[in-house]
Amino acid sequence: xxxxxxxxxxxxxxxxxxxxxxxxxxxxxxxxxxxxxxxxxxxxxxxxxxxxxxxxxxxxxxxxxxxxxxxxxxxxxxxxxxxxxxxxxxxxxxxxxxxxxxxxxxxxxxxxxxxxxxxxxxxxx
Numbered sequence: 001x002x003x004x005x006x007x008x009x010x011x012x013x014x015x016x017x018x019x020x021x022x023x024x025x026x027x028x029x030x031x032x033x034x035x036x037x038x039x040x041x042x043x044x045x046x047x048x049x050x051x052x053x054x055x056x057x058x059x060x061x062x063x064x065x066x067x068x069x070x071x072x073x074x075x076x077x078x079x080x081x082x083x084x085x086x087x088x089x090x091x092x093x094x095x096x097x098x099x100x101x102x103x104x105x106x107x108x109x110x111x112x113x114x115x116x117x118x119x120x121x122x123x124x125x
Contacts, residue, residue: 001025001026002024002025002026002027002098002113002114003024003025003026003114003116004022004023004024004025004034004096004097004098004114004115004116005022005023005025005116005117006020006021006022006094006095006096006116006117006118006119007020007021007023007119008020008021008119009094009119009120009121010120010121010122011122011124012086012121012122012123012124013123013124014086014087014088014123014124014125015085015086016086016123017082017083017084017085017086018083018086018121019080019081019082019083020036020080020081020083020094020096020119020121021078021079021080022034022036022078022079022080022081022096022116023076023077023078024077024078024079024098025077027098028074028077029053029072029074029077029079030053030054030074031053031054031100031101031102032053032098032099032100032101033050033051033052033053033098033099033101033103033104033105033106033111034050034051034053034070034072034079034096034097034098034105035047035048035049035050035051035096035097035098035099035105035106035107035109035111035112036048036049036050036068036070036079036081036094036095036096037094037095037096037097037107037109038090038092038093038094038095038121039092039093039095039118040089040091040092040093043092045095045109046061046107047061047106047107047108047109048060048061048063048064048068048081048094048107049061049064049068049069049070049081049107050070050105050106050107051070051071051072051079051105052101052103052104052105053072053074053079054102056071056072057104057105058070058105059104059105059106059107061107064083067083067084067085067086068081068082068083068084069081069082069084070082079096081094081096083121086121086123087123088123088124088125089123090121090123091121091122091123092120092121093118093119093120093121094118094119094120094121095115095116095117095118095119096115096116097109097112097113097114097115097116098112098113098114099111099112099113099114100113
């Protein structure tokens with residue numbers, strides 16, 4: 001059974017850092033793209049960053065560029081999102097998602113088939 005599980009969320013102060021983890025089970029990362037998305041109350045779910053697991057090719061949204069870094073550990077079958085210089089507007093539930101693809105990864109949420117339950121990130125000002 002294909003499954004992704006997020007962890008690592010929490011409460012952090014303005015300017016702080018967090019590292020989110022997305023553990024994959026039921027499949028190996030090769031041949032899949034993993035995306036990180038977030039959803040704040042009353043807002044649409046938006047893409048943050050994604051990675052093509054086969055070669056590590058990544059794409060990051062403008063709002064996260066320079067502050068968030070996505071990476072993967074094939075041996076651990078896990079994808080990470082390192083978040084630095086966090087701002088209150090980064091507060092949201094963060095989700096990881098997986099899609100089977102050989103192409104470049106995308107932040108279009110409808111491309112993704114498997115979603116985790118989400119992890120809350122709260123940035124205080």
